[in-house]
Each structure stands twice: as C-alpha cells, then as structure tokens.
Amino acid sequence: MQIEKYTVDELNHQQAAKHQLKFEGVAVDIKNIEEVLQKLSVFNIAIPSWALGTGGTRFGRFSGGGEPRSLEEKIEDVGLIHALNKSSNSISLHIPWDIPENAASIKALAAQNGLHFDAVNSNTFQDQKDQKLSYKFGSLHHVDKAVRKQAVEHNIEVVKYGKQLDSKALSVWLSDGSNFPGQLNFRQAFQNTLESLQEIYSALPDDWKVWVEYKPYEPNFYSTTIGDWGQSYLLSSKLGPKAQTLVDLGHHLQGTNIEQIVSLLLMEGKLAGFHFNDSKYGDDDLTVGSINPYQLFLIFNELVEGMDARGMDHATSIGWMIDASHNVKDPIEDLLQSVQAIKIVYAQALLVDKKALVAAQNNNDVALAQEILQQAYRTDVRSLVSEASLRNGGALNPIEAYRKLQIREHLIKERGLKTVATGL
Ligand code: RM4
Ligand code: MN
Ligand code: MN
Secondary structure, eight states: OOOOHHHHHHHHHHHHHHHHHHHHHHHTTOTTHHHHHHHHHHOOOBEEGGGSSOOEETTEEOOOSSOOOSHHHHHHHHHHHHHHHSOOOEEEOBTTTTOOSSHHHHHHHHHHTTOEEOOEEOOOSSOOTTOSSOOTTOSTTOSSHHHHHHHHHHHHHHHHHHHHTTOOEEEEOOOOEESSTTSOOHHHHHHHHHHHHHHHHHTSOTTOEEEEEOOSSSSOSSEETTOSHHHHHHHHHHHOTTEEEEEETTSSOTTOOHHHHHHHHHHTTOEEEEEEOBOSSSSOOBOTTSSOHHHHHHHHHHHHHHHHHTTOOTTTSSEEEEOOOOSSSOHHHHHHHHHHHHHHHHHHHHTSOHHHHHHHHHTTOHHHHHHHHHHHHTSOOHHHHHHHHHHTTOOSSHHHHHHHTTHHHHHHHHHOSSOOOSOO
C-alpha cells in the first residue's frame, strides 16, 4: 500500500492550531530556529531490512500480522515509514536474508518510495542451507583457512550486490569468539581476522567504506574477537582510511561511557556510524530512547560537537541506522518511535549553548556545565521535530497518523494475518 498525501495533510490540518501554539512557545527562545529546523529536516536514519518483521528470542517468536513476505514488501514498509516521518529515506540490506534478485527493479521500487540503499551487511554468523563449511567456530578468524576464504568470498559477494544498488559501505559484524577459556589463541584469532578483512578491503571500490562493528559477548560468552571499540579501532587503523569503527549502542557492558568513545573515534576520523537501540542489561535490542534517553542525548551532544569540530555534515558524513529487534510491538510503530527519539535528542543537542559550555569547562565551573547540558535536555523539542516533519510533507505525529490511517489493518488485509519476515 501507499499513503495518499492528502490523508496525512488532513490529519495535520486537524492539529495545526494546537501545534502552532506549542511550536511558537518553544521557538521564541531559540535564536537560530531556522538553522535548527533545516538540520532536522535533512537528518535521516536508515531502516534495516531485518527489523520490519516481529523479532524473537531463542525461547520463541510471536509473529504479528501483515509482516512483509519479500524484499519488495520490506521496501514498501520503509516507504510507509518515510511517508509519515520524512526521516527514513534509506534501507540497509542483510545478505543473504534479503538478496536483491533483480537489482534494477528493486532500485526502481526503492526510488518510487523515495528511498536509496544504505550499507549492505554480510552474515557469517549463521550457516545457510547448502553452505559447504560451517561457521560454528567462527568465520573470518577461523583456524581453518578454507572457512576464512569462504567467509571472505561471501563478503565480497555482498559488496557486489551493494554495488548494483549504489550502496557505499559494507557493514561487518562477526560473532567470532570463544565460548570457553583455552578454546582460542587470541593473537592468532586477531591476526586471522585482520588478514581476512585485508582481503575484503582490497576488493572494496574506491568510494566505499568498510564498517567494523564490535560486540562484547553473545553468541560467544567467553571472548569475542572484535569485542570492543579498541579492538575494532586497531583493525580499522591497520586496514586503512576506508575502514572505520561502527558503534552499536547495545554492544557495551553496563555503565560504559559510550559518549566518550564516540568523541574519540570522531576525533580520529574513525567513527563509521551508529546502530541505534537501547538496553538495560546487554544487547537487549530495545527501542532507542526507551530506557536511557539522557545517555542518548549525551551521545548526540558529543556527536554534534565532534562533527562541528571537524566541519562534518551531520546528515551525511556518518551512517545512521536503527538496529533493534521488535518482539512485542508492531515493528513499524517501534521504528517510528525510534526515529522520533533520535530526532528529539538531536534537536536537543543542537540547542546546547556551546560557547557557554566551553567557558564553563575552562573555568572548571562544574555546576554551570551541567546546567547548560540539562537546560537543552529539558527543553521539550517535540514541536520542533513536528514542525520539521510538517515542512517536509510528513505527519505532525507519525505514530498517531499510522494508527488513525489504520495502516497495519490494511497490510493485514493485503498480506494476511500469518506472515513471517526474514531476519532476527
Ligand atoms: C548483531 C549486530 C549486527 C546485526 C545483527 C543482526 O547483534 O548488531 O549489527 O547485523 O545483530
Ligand atoms: Mn548492530
Ligand atoms: Mn546487536
């Protein structure tokens, strides 16, 4: 299905007067309001193809109705999200969950929905049907050269698909690690991984990047070969300028200061981008901003400060993507909530009084520094996000519009109640 623009306009119209009042109330205190709105309106967050179906855990999966049954229907779903929020103009494919059999028609369909293709993701953490060698004991780090070769070739094939779709980055997440002490020689595992990544790196087109993601545990519970940002940074530095470190918010141990990691990676020009989600215990894959919105704000504060320091374009110079698994919510609602949560903290980070903060830092005025950050964080910027969406032709309140337009009900009618999407 496609959303008729007039239906969104009608809903906006019903809320216009109330919105205007709220917006003016906030805007009056913001000197550079037009600049903030302009930045918000060009800021987009990619949607991964594996997040459009209901996710599960190893204990079970409770699928919702009307889930996309094919890549085409996944693109359609991202098109719906984008039509409502005007902030999700790209899709990131996971291969082989979503192989574009006919790249030209897939590209055309995406373009019809106002979308392009973000990074392509390889998958060497599962064995596929008819796969010759198993990844049970790892892929790029494997002790057996033949397994490493198979995994390298898979990554190169993923790049080939990505080239057909005009993607510009390969995102690599390995589950490689060890489950018990003594299982692995850490140095050997690292060297093997480096060598494998070097082969992939040398097959990358000049205008491509490889994003190296880290994760401390799961599915291996003793060690992960790319376990933290230091190990990823080490690999990406040894690989060269086309390699960078990808930060997934859920891939940190409790209490890790992610904003500090972000700040230093940006300083070194090594921050590839983000996988957004939220967590309370580990890689919980919860909706971004649902558990710890203040931390998300602090991360965005570092992002804005660090990107400005290097003259980087906020919207395009690093990759922004949601990476979450929606087990009990409607995935589209969850994704709409996620994008809103990100835009809210981005808007708040844009409101931080940078000059005053620098002065407070230089005076060791700790209380004032905190006040300055919290002044921005405690500003209710939801009407700014709504205004940016409105100006782009999106909905003032995307989730409300999704419900009022009964989109899930339409999808169930079209696709049926019992559909299962590929993915997590
Ligand atoms: C991993 C990691 C990767 C994602 C897979 C599906 O935990 O976050 O980015 O591709 O899950
Ligand atoms: Mn991830
Ligand atoms: Mn993850």
